[in-house]
Each structure stands twice: as C-alpha cells, then as structure tokens.
Amino acid sequence: MRRWRLVLRDGGRAGRPGDGWGLSGEDAVIDRALDALYGAPGTGLGSRPGPGQGPGAAGGGFGPSVPHVVRWLGDIRTYFPASVVQVMQRDAIDRIGLSALLLEPEMLAAVEPDVQLVSVLLTLGKVMPETTRTTARVVVRQVVRKLEERLTQRTRTTVGGALDRSARARRPRHGDVDWGRTIRANLKHYLPAHRTVVPERLVGHARAAGSVRKEVILCVDQSGSMASSVVHAAVFGAALASVRSLDTRLVVFDTAVVDLTDQLADPVDVLFGTRLGGGTDIGRALAHCQARITRPAETVVVLISDLYEGGTGRGMLRRVAEMRAAGVRFVALLALSDDGAPAYDRDRAAALAALGIPAFACTPDLFPEVMAAALEGRPLPVPEG
Incomplete structure (x- = not known):
C-alpha cells in the first residue's frame, strides 16, 4: 500500500480517514517531490503556490523562483539515487523549462551533473551571463573528468x-622480430618429432613506429x-x-x-x-x-x-x-x-x-x-x- 500511495502520488489523501495508509515522514517528502514534478497540470514546480500553500505543499507547487527549485533539487538528491535524479532533472527541463533557471549559479550548484545537463548548458551558452559561465565550466569539467576516467x-x-599491429613489418630485421607473436602465428607449423616450430612468417615491428x-x-x-x-x-x-x-x-x-x-x-x-x-x-x-x-x-x-x-x-x-x-x-x-x-x-x-x-x-x-x-x-x- 505504501508503494501504491507513492505511485499514485496522492500522499494517502484518497484513503479513508484513519485507514492507516497515509504517508508521513520521509515518505511524505518523497511524495511531495514527485508530485511537484509529475502532478496535475497547473500544479507543481512550474506553478504559483495557491492560497494557503507553502513551497513544497503536495500538489500546490513550488513557485518558479530559484530557491524553491533548489530546495526541490536538494530533496530529490537526498532521497533518490543519482541515476534517478538525472532522469527527474531531464523531465524537469522538458516539463517546466528548468533550462531557463540553469542560468542562475546557485541552481547549477544544486543539480546532478551528467551529459544531458552539459548539453543544455552548451545550448544556453550564448545567453549565459559571465557569473553563471564560471559555475557552468565547473559543472562541465566534472562531467568531462568522469568521461575521461571511463x-x-x-x-x-x-x-x-x-597502430602497433598496422606497423608490423612482413620481413623484419632480426632485432625487430616479435618472437612471441611469431611463435603464435606459426603454431600450425609445429613439428612434434623435432619439438620445434618452423617460423614460415616472421612478425615484427617497423622501425618507424x-x-x-x-x-x-x-x-x-x-x-x-x-x-x-x-x-x-x-x-x-x-x-x-x-x-x-x-x-x-x-x-x-x-x-x-x-x-x-x-x-x-x-x-x-x-x-x-x-x-x-x-x-x-x-x-x-x-x-x-x-x-x-x-x-x-x-x-x-x-x-x-x-x-x-x-x-x-x-x-x-x-x-x-x-x-x-x-x-x-x-x-x-x-x-x-x-x-x-x-x-x-x-x-x-x-x-x-x-x-x-x-x-x-x-x-x-x-x-x-x-x-x-x-x-x-x-x-x-x-x-x-
């Protein structure tokens, strides 16, 4: 029932009073984070808070201001693994125009860096203010470093x-013969009676390597x-x-x-x-x-x-x-x-x-x-x- 409540993103509101299946604690925070992004049109991250609804109220929306979205980004990074956070960030870019808010340095500092985020930042490069560009370079370098390591x-x-294989000479000089590869290339010419390999083809390295x-x-x-x-x-x-x-x-x-x-x-x-x-x-x-x-x-x-x-x-x-x-x-x-x-x-x-x-x-x-x-x-x- 707990999982169904999270899937339905209703925080248990559809349940009967006192049925014991309402969400509370961390589950309620997760539910609000999901509802802010995937809730009904007109609610959530891209909407203005309604009367009596503070930032993050379920179904009521974080307004489009940077602090509210930064808080939401912090929540999803706390409660979801990085792979899921990246998916939610991409959905936020598509659903609420998060790319416009990425021009703010504090917003960039809150996101989970990945290749898709770098792509968005490069697209925004023409309109990015200099204060944001410095932060953007830090984010891009984090992603590049991970790709380089991989x-x-x-x-x-x-x-x-x-390149080494393409540089091997067909008739190498004695000092250029790669004996290990030569033996492997000529194993079919092994003579059991003599316990030796006849090296019909020598494999070596070109001197211009x-x-x-x-x-x-x-x-x-x-x-x-x-x-x-x-x-x-x-x-x-x-x-x-x-x-x-x-x-x-x-x-x-x-x-x-x-x-x-x-x-x-x-x-x-x-x-x-x-x-x-x-x-x-x-x-x-x-x-x-x-x-x-x-x-x-x-x-x-x-x-x-x-x-x-x-x-x-x-x-x-x-x-x-x-x-x-x-x-x-x-x-x-x-x-x-x-x-x-x-x-x-x-x-x-x-x-x-x-x-x-x-x-x-x-x-x-x-x-x-x-x-x-x-x-x-x-x-x-x-x-x-």
Missing part, C-alpha cells in the same frame, strides 16, 4: 594496439539534436590527440565550419567553443576536411551526424565518394552517445551504404573498437540492427 585509457590502449603514421579527422555535427554526441566527441578527440602516433583534427559544423584542433588539449575548452543549434551543411564541412587531407591512404575521416542536410545532399555524397576513391577510410556515425536509437535521414544513410559505408549509431564504449578497426583497415564492428 573512456580515455581504454581508447589509448585500443587505438595504440591497432614512433612517427605519425595515421591521421584522424573527427567531423562533428553541432546541431541541437547532436548535443550528447558533441560532448563525447570532445572527450574522444582529446584522447586521440594524446596518442603520439596519430595526427588528430576536430572539426565542428552547422551551416558554418569551425576547426577546434588547437583546443584539443582541454575538452572543456572544446565544448565551450561549440555552438549548439542552427542549420546543417554537411557538404561544406566535408569539403573543409577534404582540403586538409595530405595522405589519403593513411587517413580516417569520422563523420558524426544524423545526416539531416540543409545543403545539397548530392554535394555531401560527392565529397564522400571522392575521398573514398582517393583511399580515405570513411566512417559514418549517426550518434556517439548512450541515448538509444537516434532519429536520422534514412535516405542519405542508404546512399552512404550504397557507397560501401555503413551508417550506424555508436555507444561511447564501442567507439575505441570502431577506431581500431578503421585504423587497421578491418571491417567495422557495426552493431546489429
């Missing part, structure tokens, strides 16, 4: 291994629907830029094209250099990338976009075909996030597939494997469906 080392290890052998260009759509992908792309761009054997470039675009390569040392600077929202001209962005390719056969271009093109679709496909013909490895990601199946232009995705380029959504955890496959020239690990 993704950066794995990216470096996976991509570094791919320390030089830049591959170039990566991340071309990222910064339209509003791609916000989460922009956040992850900034973190991955910084991780790839830290791999000494890679020359990494980051380009973001809407109808204009901005090269943020010189800011890759700090993903937070990259994110505040983006401009979420606006139109899209994929063809123009690809033209910018194409003009900067110096070694096509050693270059991987990763387009991260939902493919909704504001320019000419033919121009986009022509650029892709030209790069492919020159030897560039091209990867098309419809999203780089954990947000689930994205909306995308299916006709242009099919056109890319006809060119031999599968277009698919990619989670951040899968991205290092995708990059490793692209750098080695292997088939991409395209998720099923």
Whole structure:
C-alpha cells in the first residue's frame, strides 16, 4: 500500500480517514517531490503556490523562483539515487523549462551533473551571463573528468594496439622480430618429432613506429539534436590527440565550419567553443576536411551526424565518394552517445551504404573498437540492427 500511495502520488489523501495508509515522514517528502514534478497540470514546480500553500505543499507547487527549485533539487538528491535524479532533472527541463533557471549559479550548484545537463548548458551558452559561465565550466569539467576516467585509457590502449599491429613489418630485421607473436602465428607449423616450430612468417615491428603514421579527422555535427554526441566527441578527440602516433583534427559544423584542433588539449575548452543549434551543411564541412587531407591512404575521416542536410545532399555524397576513391577510410556515425536509437535521414544513410559505408549509431564504449578497426583497415564492428 505504501508503494501504491507513492505511485499514485496522492500522499494517502484518497484513503479513508484513519485507514492507516497515509504517508508521513520521509515518505511524505518523497511524495511531495514527485508530485511537484509529475502532478496535475497547473500544479507543481512550474506553478504559483495557491492560497494557503507553502513551497513544497503536495500538489500546490513550488513557485518558479530559484530557491524553491533548489530546495526541490536538494530533496530529490537526498532521497533518490543519482541515476534517478538525472532522469527527474531531464523531465524537469522538458516539463517546466528548468533550462531557463540553469542560468542562475546557485541552481547549477544544486543539480546532478551528467551529459544531458552539459548539453543544455552548451545550448544556453550564448545567453549565459559571465557569473553563471564560471559555475557552468565547473559543472562541465566534472562531467568531462568522469568521461575521461571511463573512456580515455581504454581508447589509448585500443587505438595504440591497432597502430602497433598496422606497423608490423612482413620481413623484419632480426632485432625487430616479435618472437612471441611469431611463435603464435606459426603454431600450425609445429613439428612434434623435432619439438620445434618452423617460423614460415616472421612478425615484427617497423622501425618507424614512433612517427605519425595515421591521421584522424573527427567531423562533428553541432546541431541541437547532436548535443550528447558533441560532448563525447570532445572527450574522444582529446584522447586521440594524446596518442603520439596519430595526427588528430576536430572539426565542428552547422551551416558554418569551425576547426577546434588547437583546443584539443582541454575538452572543456572544446565544448565551450561549440555552438549548439542552427542549420546543417554537411557538404561544406566535408569539403573543409577534404582540403586538409595530405595522405589519403593513411587517413580516417569520422563523420558524426544524423545526416539531416540543409545543403545539397548530392554535394555531401560527392565529397564522400571522392575521398573514398582517393583511399580515405570513411566512417559514418549517426550518434556517439548512450541515448538509444537516434532519429536520422534514412535516405542519405542508404546512399552512404550504397557507397560501401555503413551508417550506424555508436555507444561511447564501442567507439575505441570502431577506431581500431578503421585504423587497421578491418571491417567495422557495426552493431546489429
């Protein structure tokens, strides 16, 4: 009955007097917090308190002032786990326009930082006052640090291994032979009578392993629907830029094209250099990338976009075909996030597939494997469906 009362969000008001199933104590606070967000239209966080109703009264609403919402944010962080708090914050942004209140520094200090919150802050970047911008950078850096802890080392290890494998020489000098890998590669040539392996193929490392052998260009759509992908792309761009054997470039675009390569040392600077929202001209962005390719056969271009093109679709496909013909490895990601199946232009995705380029959504955890496959020239690990 207690759980049903919380699900119904009526605080036990629908029960009979004295039936013993009313909510009290912490349960009553939880009920008010839920009712403030999910109550009937005209009540809750987005409404004015009614006569005789103080802030947080069940069904009566926290007014839209910052102190009341900050108090509500404190309540939900006290009584719900972080994953649930993030869901409720996203619902508050959709239901009551919480994004407008995020321009207040004290509001930002009360929220639970996550990728979606960073996306909202980047969208508000143009109208954010300087006092709020300082707090916003702190929030964004917290999220970026968590993503780096989760993704950066794995990216470096996976991509570094791919570069090492692609650098192995077929006929290495004696000092360059990797004997462990050579033995494993020739186990099928084991001679039991002689208790030895015949090394038909030697596996070794090229002497130029320390030089830049591959170039990566991340071309990222910064339209509003791609916000989460922009956040992850900034973190991955910084991780790839830290791999000494890679020359990494980051380009973001809407109808204009901005090269943020010189800011890759700090993903937070990259994110505040983006401009979420606006139109899209994929063809123009690809033209910018194409003009900067110096070694096509050693270059991987990763387009991260939902493919909704504001320019000419033919121009986009022509650029892709030209790069492919020159030897560039091209990867098309419809999203780089954990947000689930994205909306995308299916006709242009099919056109890319006809060119031999599968277009698919990619989670951040899968991205290092995708990059490793692209750098080695292997088939991409395209998720099923």
